Amino acid sequence: MKVPPWIEKAKTYTPGLSIEEIKKRYSLKQVYKLASNENPLPPHEGLLKTLTEKLKTINRYPSYIQPVIQAASQYYQVEASQVILGNGSSELIDKLMQVYSKSDSAVLISEKSFPLYELCAQTHNLTLYKTTMNEDLKVNIEEMLSTIKKNNNIRLVFISNPNNPTGSYITHSEVEKLLSITQNKNILLVLDEAYLEYVRTKDFPDGVSLLKKYPHLVILRTMSKVMGLAGLRAGVLLSHPSTVETMKKALCPFNVNILALEAMRYCFSNPSFKQYLSDSKELVWKSLDYFYNEFKKLNIKFYPSQGNFLLFSINQPDTFSSLLKKGLILRPMNEPGLENYLRMSIGLEEENKKALSLIQSIM
Numbered sequence: 001m002k003v004p005p006w007i008e009k010a011k012t013y014t015p016g017l018s019i020e021e022i023k024k025r026y027s028l029k030q031v032y033k034l035a036s037n038e039n040p041l042p043p044h045e046g047l048l049k050t051l052t053e054k055l056k057t058i059n060r061y062p063s064y065i066q067p068v069i070q071a072a073s074q075y076y077q078v079e080a081s082q083v084i085l086g087n088g089s090s091e092l093i094d095k096l097m098q099v100y101s102k103s104d105s106a107v108l109i110s111e112k113s114f115p116l117y118e119l120c121a122q123t124h125n126l127t128l129y130k131t132t133m134n135e136d137l138k139v140n141i142e143e144m145l146s147t148i149k150k151n152n153n154i155r156l157v158f159i160s161n162p163n164n165p166t167g168s169y170i171t172h173s174e175v176e177k178l179l180s181i182t183q184n185k186n187i188l189l190v191l192d193e194a195y196l197e198y199v200r201t202k203d204f205p206d207g208v209s210l211l212k213k214y215p216h217l218v219i220l221r222t223m224s225k226v227m228g229l230a231g232l233r234a235g236v237l238l239s240h241p242s243t244v245e246t247m248k249k250a251l252c253p254f255n256v257n258i259l260a261l262e263a264m265r266y267c268f269s270n271p272s273f274k275q276y277l278s279d280s281k282e283l284v285w286k287s288l289d290y291f292y293n294e295f296k297k298l299n300i301k302f303y304p305s306q307g308n309f310l311l312f313s314i315n316q317p318d319t320f321s322s323l324l325k326k327g328l329i330l331r332p333m334n335e336p337g338l339e340n341y342l343r344m345s346i347g348l349e350e351e352n353k354k355a356l357s358l359i360q361s362i363m
């Protein structure tokens with residue numbers, strides 16, 4: 001069956017390798033995976049109980065989306081009319097591209113960013129503009145502004161803030177610059193805040209407060225990171241009610257499954273979940289500081305991170321496969337300029353210690 005040429009050319013998203021695969025390939029007993037920026041803590045006990053109960057109803061379609069939207073709106077301090085739930089924020093990224101673009105329009109992203117933006121642009125046959133990054137691996141705002149000025153066909157701008165995989169971020173004033181240049185130009189500015197909860201810096205933008213002033217702002221949040229629900233697939237979009245209404249037309253009925261909905265409701269409204277969130281953040285912050293210290297001692301180049309991951313290089317070829325053979329799965333960077341770099345997700349304390357000793361052993 002013939003498919004359109006842009007689908008034929010499109011690349012497929014490659015998820016991280018599995019532990020089982022690597023155990024088998026190298027006959028290893030123990031393999032550590034720090035490759036997908038997940039929350040390494042086991043799921044919250046109370047949540048598991050609630051989900052077990054909910055399993056009894058999976059013969060029914062999920063019929064209570066509205067109460068979950070209500071809980072999300074209270075959690076994020078917006079109106080319920082500003083919220084859409086997605087099957088992971090990945091679904092929402094894809095639908096934004098589908099809905100707000102035509103074949104003669106374009107998407108603007110930064111290089112060295114979340115690969116899904118480019119893959120979705122390809123499958124929706126959109127022109128892609130990619131700006132370069134500054135030397136410190138920050139999104140180049142000046143280049144973004146001038147690309148927007150020069151090209152009238154841009155309909156969407158996607159920024160991962162904090163940025164995966166570099167861990168860098170753009171500030172409140174930089175976001176305002178982008179918002180004012182895109183205003184009244186029929187462009188949506190999408191701030192993908194998947195890692196927001198891990199941010200420790202003071203000048204990070206308050207995206208939600210900017211929603212009041214800028215109707216063309218879209219904020220994406222995910223339950224896959226600090227909330228520990230990656231396997232359930234749950235994401236949230238916050239924007240102007242008109243954008244929400246448009247997006248609803250593109251979403252399939254019951255796009256979020258019954259367990260994901262129940263988990264969202266629980267996380268947004270159960271006070272006992274707050275402890276899980278603070279434990280998750282504490283683990284990441286303590287572990288990042290641990291790696292910063294140890295990497296400095298070992299002369300390993302790294303970029304300080306506002307996420308739950310760390311980009312580093314030991315400036316040797318084949319580090320990814322050398323570590324794989326020893327039982328450590330990290331994420332290799334295939335982007336030009338990051339050839340010898342690896343992204344390591346923060347794990348449990350014991351996993352982090354093991355990762356450090358394996359990295360040391362190949363140096």
Ligand SMILES: Cc1ncc(COP(=O)(O)O)c(C=O)c1O
Nearest residue numbers: 088089090114160164194222224
């Ligand atoms: C920047 C960014 N946005 C979105 C996602 C996708 O999240 P979800 O699991 O909600 O689809 C990821 C996942 O790693 C990410 O890094």
